[in-house]
Amino acid sequence: QVQLVESGGGLVQAGGSLRLSCAASGRTFSSYALGWFRQAPGKEREVVAAISWSGGGTYYADSVKGRFTISRDNAKNTVYLQMNSLKPEDTAVYYCAADVSMNTVVAGRARGDYWGQGTQVTVSS
Numbered sequence: 001q002v003q004l005v006e007s008g009g010g011l012v013q014a015g016g017s018l019r020l021s022c023a024a025s026g027r028t029f030s031s032y033a034l035g036w037f038r039q040a041p042g043k044e045r046e047v048v049a050a051i052s053w054s055g056g057g058t059y060y061a062d063s064v065k066g067r068f069t070i071s072r073d074n075a076k077n078t079v080y081l082q083m084n085s086l087k088p089e090d091t092a093v094y095y096c097a098a099d100v101s102m103n104t105v106v107a108g109r110a111r112g113d114y115w116g117q118g119t120q121v122t123v124s125s
Contacts, residue, residue, distance in 0.1 A: 001026050002024050002025065002026040002028070002029060002032060002098045002114055003024065003025040003026065003113075004022050004023070004024050004096050004097070004098060004114065004115065004116035005022070005023050005024075005116055005117070006020060006021070006022050006094060006095065006096055006116040006117065006118060006119040007020070007021050007022075007023070007119055008020040008021050008119060009093075009094060009119030009120045009121045009122075010120075010121070010122070011122045011123075011124065012086055012121075012122070012123055012124070013123070013124050014086060014087055014088055014123055014124065014125050015085060015086065016086050016123070017082070017083060017084045017085075017086065018083045018086065018121060019080055019081065019082050019083070020036065020080065020081040020083065020094055020096075020119060020121070021078055021079075021080055022034065022036070022078065022079045022080075022081075022096035022116060023076075023077060023078050024077045024078065024079070024098065025077070026077075029074060029077040029098075030053060030074040031053055031100060032053055032098040032099060032100055033050060033051065033052050033053055033098065033099055033100065033101060033102035033104075033105045034050065034051055034070075034072060034079040034096060034097070034098050034105065035047060035048075035049065035050035035051070035059075035096065035097050035098075035102075035105035035106060035108075035110070036048040036049045036050070036070060036079075036081045036094060036095070036096055037094070037095045037096075037097060037108060038090075038092035038093065038094045038095070038121075039092055039093050039095070039118075040089075040091060040092040040093075043092075045095070045108060046061065046108075047059070047061055047105075047106055047107075047108055048060075048061055048064055048068065048081070048094070049061065049064065049068055049069075049070040049081060050070065050102055050105045050106045051070045051071065051072050051079060051102075052102050053100075053102075055071065055072050055074075057102060058070055059102070059106050063089075064083075064090075067083065067084050067085045067086075068081060068082065068083050068084070069081070069082040069084075070082075079096060081094070083121070086121075086123045087123060088123045088124065088125045089123075090121060090123050091121060091122050091123050092120075092121060093118040093119065093120050093121075094118060094119050094120075094121050095115055095116050095117075095118045096115070096116045097110040097114055097115045097116070098110055098114045099111070099114060
């Protein structure tokens with residue numbers, strides 16, 4: 001069982017940076033792949049980035065490549081999303097999700113109780 005809590009969202013100007021954190025409870029955190037997703041008003045939820053259980057594999061959406069970095073610290077049961085060069089179109093609620101399969105995470109098919117509640121990111125122009 002994994003429970004996820006996101007933090008670190010806020011209001012930032014275009015070109016600025018934020019670091020999101022997703023803290024997980026549960027003794028098996030290191031067994032799970034983790035992903036970050038976002039959903040803007042009126043749009044579907046989309047995957048932003050994902051990381052394998054070991055941290056050795058990562059995935060990024062084309063829209064964030066070169067600007068966002070996903071990482072994890074299994075000792076702290078936390079996954080991070082460093083977001084640089086933020087754009088107004090990055091404005092969304094950001095969620096983290098977990099699954100034992102990275103493919104399942106990337107596809108956005110993690111089970112419903114393995115999602116966090118989200119944190120708002122707003123980028124002003």
